[in-house]
Amino acid sequence: MLDRFKTICSIDGTSGDESAVRDYIRSNITADEVTVDNLGNLIVFKKGKKTPENKIMLAAHMDEVGFMVTDVTEDGFLRFGAVGGVDPRVVIGRAVRFKNSTIGVVGTKATHQLSADERKKAPDFTEMYIDIGASTRAEAEKLVSRGDTACFDSDFFSFGDGFIKGKAIDDRAGCLIMMDMINSELEYDMWFAFTVQEEVGTRGAKAASFTVAPDIALVLETTTACDIAGVGGDKRVCQLGKGCVVSYMDRSTVYDRELYKLAFETAEKLGVPVQTKTVVAGGNDSGAIHVSRSGVRTCALSVPCRYLHSPSCVIKQSDYEATKALAAAMANACAVL
Amino acid sequence: MDITSMLRLLTEKTGVSGDEFSASRAAAQLLSEYASEVEVDVFGNVTGFVRSGSKNVRTLMLDAHIDQIGMIVTYIDDSGFIKVGACGGLDMRTMLAQSVTIHGKQEISGVVCTLPPHVSSDHSKVPEIGEISIDIGMTKEQAQQVISLGDRVTVNSWFRRVGKLVSAPSIDDRSGVCVILRALELLKERTLKYDLAVCFSAQEETGERGVKQAAFRLAPDECIAVDVSFGRTPDSEEHETALMGSGAMIGASAVLDREMTERLKALAEANDIPYTIEVMPSSTGTNADAVSISRGGVKCCTVSIPIRYMHTAVEVIDPTDIEAAARLISEYVGGDSNA
Numbered sequence: 309m310l311d312r313f314k315t316i317c318s319i320d321g322t323s324g325d326e327s328a329v330r331d332y333i334r335s336n337i338t339a340d341e342v343t344v345d346n347l348g349n350l351i352v353f354k355k356g357k358k359t360p361e362n363k364i365m366l367a368a369h370m371d372e373v374g375f376m377v378t379d380v381t382e383d384g385f386l387r388f389g390a391v392g393g394v395d396p397r398v399v400i401g402r403a404v405r406f407k408n409s410t411i412g413v414v415g416t417k418a419t420h421q422l423s424a425d426e427r428k429k430a431p432d433f434t435e436m437y438i439d440i441g442a443s444t445r446a447e448a449e450k451l452v453s454r455g456d457t458a459c460f461d462s463d464f465f466s467f468g469d470g471f472i473k474g475k476a477i478d479d480r481a482g483c484l485i486m487m488d489m490i491n492s493e494l495e496y497d498m499w500f501a502f503t504v505q506e507e508v509g510t511r512g513a514k515a516a517s518f519t520v521a522p523d524i525a526l527v528l529e530t531t532t533a534c535d536i537a538g539v540g541g542d543k544r545v546c547q548l549g550k551g552c553v554v555s556y557m558d559r560s561t562v563y564d565r566e567l568y569k570l571a572f573e574t575a576e577k578l579g580v581p582v583q584t585k586t587v588v589a590g591g592n593d594s595g596a597i598h599v600s601r602s603g604v605r606t607c608a609l610s611v612p613c614r615y616l617h618s619p620s621c622v623i624k625q626s627d628y629e630a631t632k633a634l635a636a637a638m639a640n641a642c643a644v645l
Numbered sequence: 646m647d648i649t650s651m652l653r654l655l656t657e658k659t660g661v662s663g664d665e666f667s668a669s670r671a672a673a674q675l676l677s678e679y680a681s682e683v684e685v686d687v688f689g690n691v692t693g694f695v696r697s698g699s700k701n702v703r704t705l706m707l708d709a710h711i712d713q714i715g716m717i718v719t720y721i722d723d724s725g726f727i728k729v730g731a732c733g734g735l736d737m738r739t740m741l742a743q744s745v746t747i748h749g750k751q752e753i754s755g756v757v758c759t760l761p762p763h764v765s766s767d768h769s770k771v772p773e774i775g776e777i778s779i780d781i782g783m784t785k786e787q788a789q790q791v792i793s794l795g796d797r798v799t800v801n802s803w804f805r806r807v808g809k810l811v812s813a814p815s816i817d818d819r820s821g822v823c824v825i826l827r828a829l830e831l832l833k834e835r836t837l838k839y840d841l842a843v844c845f846s847a848q849e850e851t852g853e854r855g856v857k858q859a860a861f862r863l864a865p866d867e868c869i870a871v872d873v874s875f876g877r878t879p880d881s882e883e884h885e886t887a888l889m890g891s892g893a894m895i896g897a898s899a900v901l902d903r904e905m906t907e908r909l910k911a912l913a914e915a916n917d918i919p920y921t922i923e924v925m926p927s928s929t930g931t932n933a934d935a936v937s938i939s940r941g942g943v944k945c946c947t948v949s950i951p952i953r954y955m956h957t958a959v960e961v962i963d964p965t966d967i968e969a970a971a972r973l974i975s976e977y978v979g980g981d982s983n984a
Binding site: 428614 | 704722724726728734735736737738739740741742743744748753754755756757758759760761764765766769770771776778780782783787797802803805807808809810814875877878879880881882883886888889890932953954955956958960961975976979981
């Protein structure tokens with residue numbers, strides 16, 4: 309499982325530039341219908357033993373947060389902006405990777421060269437640049453152009469008591485769960501949407517849910533866990549090791565109450581750990597899907613993840629397994645709801 | 646071994662101040678190809694001698710520091726998160742969500758905690774070292790089995806080619822070690838005007854401490870301290886930085902010997918070695934400050950290499966500047982060809 313996680317997370321797919329992720333998924337699934345829509349969503353239909361009463365769609369997004377080059381300076385440095393919500397403090401001092409394998413590092417002048425006040429203030433994206441080792445604009449433009457995208461060039465490892473660290477676990481974890489479902493024998497016919505552009509406003513999911521037109525959608529995600537040192541009580545939002553996260557509400561969706569309860573009942577029957585969030589925070593493709601067409605009953609099942617949108621997303625394997633088990637069981641339960 | 650391979654080998658070792666032995670051993674092995682009496686002393690300093698074979702020559706110390714900045718474990722909290730202190734001047738702006746290694750009973754991977762943008766809004770605050778914690782995915786009991794207070798911590802990064810430049814952690818000052826080793830290679834076929842005492846010193850980043858003991862023991866007449874300095878970035882001052890690829894930076898400072906500075910300049914000119922002058926009015930912030938007042942006084946100068954993003958895990962260097970600095974030192978030391 310770890311090798312597959314490492315492989316899929318190491319593929320670069322900034323929002324709007326997901327083709328490498330899509331190609332990987334496409335070549336690693338066997339399904340009955342596979343289409344790519346105009347936005348780049350990968351829509352997959354897999355026949356099960358039975359055709360359910362409700363049309364079920366599972367969704368996970370292929371894209372990840374990253375960067376886009378906005379300017380190339382005269383002295384060969386790249387100005388850039390974030391694609392998706394990224395804290396600039398997790399970008400400075402890191403390496404990034406372009407699609408043509410050009411490597412850059414992100415920085416400013418050295419800490420020694422800053423005033424005491426400057427040292428206390430983290431630079432914004434407008435104050436940093438990517439250094440690709442070019443000394444002129446012409447030299448830089450041989451490798452990178454305005455509009456090119458880059459991702460974190462970050463390590464992947466397992467650590468501690470069953471934890472995994474890597475970039476883009478948000479939401480390749482959801483993609484992996486769906487790939488495994490597609491490659492397994494299904495009880496019911498299912499639709500799967502591997503969506504694009506989630507990180508820039510759940511845009512791919514809008515189109516995908518229109519096309520699939522499901523009755524019920526299950527969104528497989530990673531979600532904000534803040535169970536770290538110095539954060540207590542409800543502020544932890546959700547916790548690693550406590551199982552799959554089922555949301556009742558986030559910033560984009562008020563979730564279907566019946567499905568929410570069904571998720572907990574199903575988890576209990578399965579003996580799978582399940583939790584909810586203690587803060588109304590974040591959002592995901594549900595926001596687009598649940599208001600699609602005349603409305604779609606929607607449930608989000610998430611792997612709790614620390615340090616989202618950084619080069620170091622952290623999840624616990626047992627939570628991934630819990631989410632995977634609950635997703636399969638919920639899909640079947642929703643089929644006959 | 647070419648310069649880039651040597652730099653890669655040395656930057657893949659770790660040696661946070663006071664715990665330099667992994668890097669020290671690797672540097673000692675490389676040094677023993679050129680020098681005699683190579684040893685790693687109790688402080689972690691690597692020393693060795695290259696003798697001229699002539700009598701009545703002066704002893705020149707060639708120094709670069711072997712240690713690197715990092716962190717040190719100060720506390721394991723009840724949930725198993727690790728608190729740390731700084732070893733050297735970390736760039737705290739770069740620490741959140743960093744992937745790190747704790748050098749405990751075994752190498753333990755972890756991540757510096759941060760809150761995601763979904764629940765945080767002030768992204769301009771730079772945490773102080775006491776405010777950060779490391780997530781190692783263990784309970785306190787599990788952590789205590791493998792981590793002790795005082796263990797060193799490094800930020801994970803690796804050797805990368807960045808266009809014609811190279812990025813790695815601890816280029817400050819493993820690149821200086823490379824300069825000296827390369828200079829010794831260049832001197833192989835030449836007579837020496839000095840007896841050389843080579844020192845790859847410990848604990849520079851925590852206050853130029855290792856070199857004090859080494860300089861006392863080696864008792865040189867002169868010293869060239871090889872360290873890194875500031876490479877040009879778009880937001881830096883031209884007069885405080887050197888362009889990448891502009892060669893060796895020759896130091897000029899109140900604490901440096903003016904004749905050495907002038908002689909290095911003249912040698913660079915005479916031998917077409919690219920160089921710039923690095924002016925540091927009151928002090929250099931390098932080992933030269935300490936060595937110059939060792940015992941009864943030592944004539945010192947600095948030869949530096951420009952790097953970008955100093956004290957981050959992605960320091961950047963131009964390998965041609967290492968070559969230029971090595972050539973300059975070899976001209977300072979070398980006499981006739983004995984080939």
